[in-house]
Amino acid sequence: MKAWELLNQLYFERVSGTDEETRAAHLIADALKDLGVEAVCEAFDVTRNQVQKASLEVLEPYQKTIEATAYMGCPDTDENGLELDLTYFESDTPVSRRKAEGKIALVNGYLGRKTYKALIEANAKAFISYNGNIDYPINDLDDRELRQPLQEIGNIPGVNILVNDAMELIEKKASKVRITTKQEVMPAHSHNVICELKGESDEWIVCTAHYDSVPNSKGVYDNATGAVCLYEMIKYFKDHPHKHNLRFIFCGSEERGLLGSKAYVEAHKEEMEKIKLNVNIDMIGSTMGRRIAVATSDMSLVHFTDYFAKIKGFPMECSQGVYSSDSTPFADAGVPAVSFARITTSGTGVIHCRYDVIERLNEAMLLEDIAFIQDYVEEMANAYVIPVVREMPDNMKEELDKYLGRKD
Ligand SMILES: [Zn+2]
Structure with missing residues (x-):
């Protein structure tokens, strides 16, 4: 299947904990099986609420x-x-x-x-x-x-x-209002879809992208594009040798506070030590935009990413920081993480509403973005030794504490 075709197949609301999100997980898993690779759906608990009453009444004046x-x-x-x-x-x-x-x-x-x-x-x-x-x-x-x-x-x-x-x-x-609310919280499930392509070393590079959307949005730019990027990389790497192990995680429930990647890191704590790098993709392929890479790591990974983009002739703003996406739970577990995105420019596309539509995306741009990210992963996956410094610097620890609400 072509990237653009998978993007079209994922073009529906995929809200955390709903049947539609599960449908998307199965759709991805089936697409991977069609490639001849194994895909595992790992379920984790989330909640859904059923609102019985929600009203706001203006009483005065x-x-x-x-x-x-x-x-x-x-x-x-x-x-x-x-x-x-x-x-x-x-x-x-x-x-x-x-x-x-x-x-x-x-x-x-x-x-x-x-x-x-x-x-x-x-x-x-x-x-x-x-x-x-x-x-x-x-x-x-x-x-x-x-x-x-x-x-x-x-x-x-x-x-x-x-x-x-x-x-x-x-x-x-x-000046005076009345709020009335009554709701029931119900248990539900969300899924991470995982695919592994083994290399010859015992070190791992983990690539992540969320496939869920917010309500009232088909979430195609945010982030069916990232999911399609993972799919394309699997298609490539299954037939191309790579020294180090690759794991691809299509994360569920990102839009509700990174629940999928948090659940994954929690359930696989003992594996974190062997993961040398997380590459996360969240929003690519927009017609107009600026490419960014945000690395939650020491500065050497920022410099490497910057040099790599320059060598490849790929315009990209590289910085150190915490990106609000599935890279963050990995970084918080000590795994250096880099998130790639092509951020839309003012007036050329939005997210988290009904106007996140496929018409704002561009197939050629999407393929360009995917090709670059794939090159980047390949460079790392075939490194003699993965050169990433596996130690989170203090300034990133501090930013993670703030982002995750442990510090103001
Ligand atoms: Zn997103």
């Missing part, structure tokens, strides 16, 4: 019921809902904090760790986030989740609404 979804992982309100004054938490300042005390706070879009921590410290009683872009013709209301590390800071009810409703709350000076 006008009355209106607004469509809302409940944050998975948040506590329910009581039956009658939570009726309180509304405040707009525009940014984390002492003034906004004082205004949020004892109230329901509307935050700007996505609720990140910093904002959530500020709300808890300010003693806000509930929160409202929104998604969408007021300038898009259509926005879909997203399900949102208060992830485990945020729950540990404190746990208050929350709902998500659409951007146009959020703007109306501010325009019409909504």
Whole structure:
């Protein structure tokens, strides 16, 4: 199968813990079996929530019921809902904090760790986030989740609404609202699809890419493209000799906080020592974009990647850092990791909504990106010794602590 064909086959919503995500896992595994290689699906536990009630009602100075979804992982309100004054938490300042005390706070879009921590410290009683872009013709209301590390800071009810409703709350000076939520959390499964191609040494290079998507998105750029890159590399390396062992992991549930790669690292702790490098791919093949490589490692891998790209004539910005993708759990387990992406430029493509569509991608670009990454992996896979320094420098340990919420 051609890369572009597999990309088209994966062109459907693949949300963590759903039947559709499982369908995608089987589709990938079957495509690998058709290549004549073995593929193993490793299941891991996730949760799904079933929302029974989620509403936001404006009580003063006008009355209106607004469509809302409940944050998975948040506590329910009581039956009658939570009726309180509304405040707009525009940014984390002492003034906004004082205004949020004892109230329901509307935050700007996505609720990140910093904002959530500020709300808890300010003693806000509930929160409202929104998604969408007021300038898009259509926005879909997203399900949102208060992830485990945020729950540990404190746990208050929350709902998500659409951007146009959020703007109306501010325009019409909504001052009092009622939030009502009730949901049930149910167990579910997600899968990592794993394929190994043995070499002659006892050292491993592990290549990763997530194949799940967020709700309301077919997630083709983010990140069916990365999954297709792994597939193409397997197709190549199964017939091309490589000295060191290669393992390819199509990760599930990345979009919910790197759950697949975290589960993999946790279940394979004793193997980490033999993994010398993780190469992760998350979003390639965009028509316009800038190529980046982010290495969570010491600087020698950054320099190597930079030199390699220059030698190959491939424009690429190389830096040291923590990339928000499946490379991070590996790096956190001490495995030097490099993530490759072609980040879309302003106005040429978006992710995490219905507008992540195949029309924004380009087959030639995708093949170029794959060819480069494959060259890079081949260089390492045939190294006399894998030269990567297997020690995480202090500045990266610190960044990992911050990213994973262990430090502020
Ligand atoms: Zn992604």
